Amino acid sequence: MKTCAIVILNYNGREMLKRFLPSICQFSRYDIWVIDNASTDDSVAVLSQDFPELQLIQLSENFGYAGGYNWGLEQLKGNYDFYILVNSDVEVTRNWDLSLIDFLQKNKDYGAVQPKILSAQNRDSFDYAGAAGGFLDSLYYPYCRGRIWNVIEQDQGQYKDTIEVDWASGACFALRADEFHEVGGFDAHFFAHMEEIDLCLRLRRKGLKIGFTAQSTIYHLGGATLDRSSPRKLYLNIRNSLRMIYKNEGTLVFWWIFLVKAGMEFAAGLGYLITGKPEMFSAVFDGYWDFLKSRRLVEKIKFPESKPIKKGPVDLIFWHFMILRKKYFQDL
Structure with a gap:
């Protein structure tokens, strides 16, 4: 069994793939897979021509974030110890993947971990989706270190730690492959949005922790699928x-x-x-x-x-x- 699969979900993301895949190819040490959600643009052709070294899973229709990952990861089941799920609009940095997997290998009581997520547009600021680790209030409203509602902090080194959090961002997080399948994967009825928080809650129900580590840093564009005001x-x-x-x-x-x-x-x-x-x-x-x-x-x-x-x-x-x-x- 191999250590880790880096898995990117794509739907009509031709421009995102051309812009962001080069950094993933350059800085990643593990196998890279793309799950295509039946794109109607020429995403698959771009992958074949520009990134022939990547491995591709083509789905028959657009199952959304939740269903797309469920169907795609089912084909990888039993082949990897860990998955890193990363959006197609993410730029990564050196050792980003090694740091995430190293964290999970050293911390057996953690089911998932996310990196520090900064904005690809304003690179000295945190990203809306996940920032430096997510929490839930008593009404289950999510907020983050680095982002509360629509106020986003600048990264001034205030969150350069490793801590336990309530949930990890779907923009990028690593998790144990067997635990993902054991808890039933994502809830496919969600289609998109909130599904990573739901998954983290199920992992926590099993007694596993969710982590954040600043040892890994990525830059997320955000809004590539749906704008926040949509x-x-x-x-x-x-x-x-x-x-x-x-x-x-x-x-x-x-x-x-x-x-x-x-x-x-x-x-x-x-x-x-x-x-x-x-x-x-x-x-x-x-x-x-x-x-x-x-x-x-x-x-x-x-x-x-x-x-x-x-x-x-x-x-x-x-x-x-x-x-x-x-x-x-x-x-x-």
Whole structure:
């Protein structure tokens, strides 16, 4: 069995592949695979002509982030000890992959680890997606060291450590291959967004930890698939977040969280209406409605001796950010 497969998911990412694959080819020590989600551009031709050394898995249709990785990694099952999943819009640096795998090899109680993620556009700033490690508040709202809501910190060496976090960013993280398959991979119903947090919760339910290490650094462009202001992304985030919470919480706790989140998110939806963005209000409504229609099909987490999920260090990130005006992680 080989040590690690670096796996990149692609969908109509011709320009991303041409821009970012050279750094991955230059600085990576492990096997590189590309899973193509039935692209309709000439991505596959670009891979064949410009990167013939890479190994390709072609899927029959676009299964999204979650389904695409599930189907592709199923073909690699049993061949590697570890996977590094990395977006197609990521630039890597020297020893980025060795550092991630070295962390997991030395820390047997960790199921996954992410690198320090900086912005490819503003290279002295953290990236929105993951930054220096992600956390969840009591309502399961995600935030990061280096990014809370829409405020992004500059990288001034304040997070040059190795720590345990709540979740690792889907932009780039390494994990144990057998654990990925044992917990069922990504929830394919998510299609895209929040699926890495859901996976991390299931790993943690098994008693595994999630890590961040600044020994590995990457640069992420972000928004290559959906812009953060996209109604489609808002819809997916809301629907998938509710599905994730429903799977992980008891009935009474879930409905308490549901009501609080609904009040906050529909208030935000009214704000969208007032400012002339009805499509964003529709995204909020559709996210809740689609979850309610399908919730009976969602299976609760059922691991033997399932471990409780601790969240923190903040109970309500909204309160600290909006009311107490704490914009940076070190102020929390």
